[in-house]
Amino acid sequence: MIVIKILVTVLARINEWTSCIGRQIAWVLVSAMFGIILLQVFFRYVLNNALPWPEEAARALMIWMMAMVAGEAYRRGSFVAIDMFVHALPEKASSLLKLFLFVVSGIVLLKLSFLGVDFFERGFRVRAASMPIARAWIYLAMPVCFATMLLANIELCLRELGCLMGYKKDFELHFLSSENVSAE
Numbered sequence: 370m371i372v373i374k375i376l377v378t379v380l381a382r383i384n385e386w387t388s389c390i391g392r393q394i395a396w397v398l399v400s401a402m403f404g405i406i407l408l409q410v411f412f413r414y415v416l417n418n419a420l421p422w423p424e425e426a427a428r429a430l431m432i433w434m435m436a437m438v439a440g441e442a443y444r445r446g447s448f449v450a451i452d453m454f455v456h457a458l459p460e461k462a463s464s465l466l467k468l469f470l471f472v473v474s475g476i477v478l479l480k481l482s483f484l485g486v487d488f489f490e491r492g493f494r495v496r497a498a499s500m501p502i503a504r505a506w507i508y509l510a511m512p513v514c515f516a517t518m519l520l521a522n523i524e525l526c527l528r529e530l531g532c533l534m535g536y537k538k539d540f541e542l543h544f545l546s547s548e549n550v551s552a553e
Contacts, residue, residue: 370534373527377540380524387517388441395437402430422499429497429507436510440517444525444542464533471526478519485512 409423442448455463489512492505531540 370531370536373531374539377524377527377531380520380527384440384444384517384521384524387520388438388444391437391441391517395434398430398434398437402427402434405430425497425499429500432507433510436514436517439514440521443518444521461533464529468526468529468533471522471529475519475522475526478515478522482512482515482519485515488512 405423405427409420409427412423413419455466458466485508489505489508492508493503495504496502497504497507528540528542531537
């Protein structure tokens with residue numbers, strides 16, 4: 370039990386640290402995306418001379434912005450989910466089902482992480498259509514995204530395992546507890 374608690378503490382700190390950094394990078398990327406789109410609107414409609422690169426640059430920034438915050442969103446349970454079945458089950462069965470789903474999700478995220486790295490490596494063979502960079506730097510967002518989600522998934526698996534062992538108060542995330550959900 371102590372080993373699980375130590376692992377959860379370490380993973381929680383790593384996930385909180387990566388979430389904080391990801392949020393800071395994400396707002397900078399959104400700001401840059403907004404500026405690039407405004408620049409394109411100005412050139413296209415005021416100067417009547419559209420630039421060739423803003424759409425691709427804005428798309429790349431949007432992909433990276435999503436990658437920077439996906440791990441935190443997964444950890445917080447902020448993705449769209451149909452969870453009425455989980456809430457309808459008794460507590461132990463619900464916990465077992467959540468643990469099973471976290472394990473399956475972890476396997477999928479692990480596979481996606483490896484596929485993302487492979488895609489990144491192959492991206493050095495292709496240049497972006499309108500920018501002087503290899504597409505690999507855009508594709509790198511996917512392994513980053515899946516790796517942060519995998520770290521969050523491992524933490525959630527261990528937390529659910531701790532809850533299943535009867536230590537719900539020690540392992541439940543504060544922003545995921547039922548009291549906080551009903552208060553929102």
